[in-house]
Amino acid sequence: MKRKTLLTGATVGAGLLLAIAAVSAVLPLNQPAATPSSQPPTTTTATTTPGVSLRPVDGGPDYYARFAHGLPADPSYFPLGVWSESVVDPGNVAQDKQVGLNTYVALTANSDIQLALDSGMYAIPAIGAPAANGHPSANGFLLTDEVDMWAGPGSGAWSGNYPGEGPICAPAASQCGYTVQSERHKAAPPGTMLYANYGKGVAFWESDAEAQGFFNGVQDLVSADTYWFTDPGICSRTEGGAVVKYAKDLTPAECRLAANYGWTVDRLRKLSSSGNPTPVWAFVEAGHPFDNAPAALTITGPQLRAAVWSSLIHGARGIIYFNHSFGGQCATQHVLRDCAGEVQQTVTSLNKQITGLAPVLNAPFLDGATVPTGPVDTTTKVLDHTAYVFAGANTSAGGTATIHLACGGSSAVVIDENRSIPVVDGTFTDTFIDGNAVHLYRIQGSSACGF
Structure with missing residues (x-):
């Protein structure tokens, strides 16, 4: 408000x-509004990795x-x-x-x-x-x-x-x-x-x-x-x-x-x-x-x-x-x-x-490609065969979160933080110091599940 x-x-x-x-003009009441320009269907494309799918941004990129x-x-x-x-x-x-x-x-x-x-x-x-x-x-x-x-x-x-x-x-x-x-x-x-x-x-x-x-x-x-x-x-x-x-x-x-x-x-x-x-x-x-x-x-x-x-x-x-x-x-x-x-x-x-x-x-989401354990919300994007993971704390206290990468990877480069985290057995762990903590990762060596 x-x-x-x-x-x-x-x-x-x-x-x-x-x-x-x-x-200025009083238009007829209770008529349905004209339909806006139609949007293309929001579709998902499955990969060979179970539970992982590609989803365009809402409305599509164009x-x-x-x-x-x-x-x-x-x-x-x-x-x-x-x-x-x-x-x-x-x-x-x-x-x-x-x-x-x-x-x-x-x-x-x-x-x-x-x-x-x-x-x-x-x-x-x-x-x-x-x-x-x-x-x-x-x-x-x-x-x-x-x-x-x-x-x-x-x-x-x-x-x-x-x-x-x-x-x-x-x-x-x-x-x-x-x-x-x-x-x-x-x-x-x-x-x-x-x-x-x-x-x-x-x-x-x-x-x-x-x-x-x-x-x-x-x-x-x-x-x-x-x-x-x-x-x-x-x-x-x-x-x-x-x-x-x-x-x-x-x-x-x-x-x-x-x-x-x-x-x-x-x-x-x-x-x-x-x-x-x-x-x-x-x-x-x-x-x-x-x-x-x-x-x-x-x-x-x-x-x-x-x-x-x-x-x-x-x-x-x-x-x-x-x-x-x-x-x-x-x-x-x-x-x-x-x-x-x-x-x-x-x-x-x-x-x-x-x-x-x-x-x-503006690139597609790679749904199901990351599974977090801990107090964070995440989303995964894929651009030019590279996966990006964006993560933000979802509790006021923050805490430690472990993120499993379904599409693999060798390291998580933390964007604009001048550090990198090794990916071991498909997972990496990071600290979110409080409820305002946000970390953005570029996943090196990921297959991006074929995308």
Whole structure:
């Protein structure tokens, strides 16, 4: 759940898009949304090694190229976005590039989208927002933000209002989130990529059936903002504690955990159509996204890095940084520009690392190729006959983990750590010092199970 501010600095309710205009024409209600460009089936290819299979990234490697003015299909591009940032002069873009960003999501109302595009950045503005204004070269459009929270899971009539503008559904006590998404979809430029962000409704409050109503051919790209490290309320039994694993108020060790960002990605992938998940981008906060309430926190550099990598380990196809701080030591709407220090340095080095690994992140998964024993989540990728294993702690204490390699190998080179671990009898062991520990391995001498 995000808080957002208008350019004047006045706070508005959750889900109200910055400078988004209501659709001018009232479209027929309760009609199914037009089906987005079809995705190729998500297939797996079995190997001769039992239990190991090859799986493409969600949507396939060329997914973005199928849309009008789509994002690059080049494997060297991995989306590193920033939410609701302003672009008013070349210096803004220069600052954002300096920290490794490459994509703007929901530009502010005063932004110059052409300047952003001409500067080599990519842009996904909101439909109807002044920053978009029907711009012919936008790389996609944002349908809505957190409609699951402010309109609810239902097909009632939509008044056309957004939060703060009057009754949203008709009658006022009804729910109309499905209708909002359908009508926003019809208002979008044909053939463009449509993106939607959801909140605590889809993540926690709604049943699977209710949440899946938002995944019925509406968007081509999806995210959900669950700020596990900083949200003062997310640890309660009605929010993060509502997940099946817990069903209770969470302790700090259970709640303030990088692995929960991976859980959010898993939740969205589960809600997608069977066997064909919609690509998921992960939201990670870059500052202090809530006010100075006692339980509100500021994310640290190690927490941010671990949250991003947990999301990637669980299949996120892009990252969006929430760039606004409403409390803490650096209150600003431009955290990555204004707040020099640990988080800014972490994002810069992290984005450089992700960009360098983009061809690997865009490569297929080698499911079943690694079996961890110990407190870690892992995923395996294969590129050019080389296997890569990404591992992140999944408990607050961390610990020692042993990873068995079904496809063999002689050593695990730990990327960006200047060390290598011998593989003995198909396994290697490493230490994860705490819940924010992440290690990335390139497996030398692996058969990659024939791929």
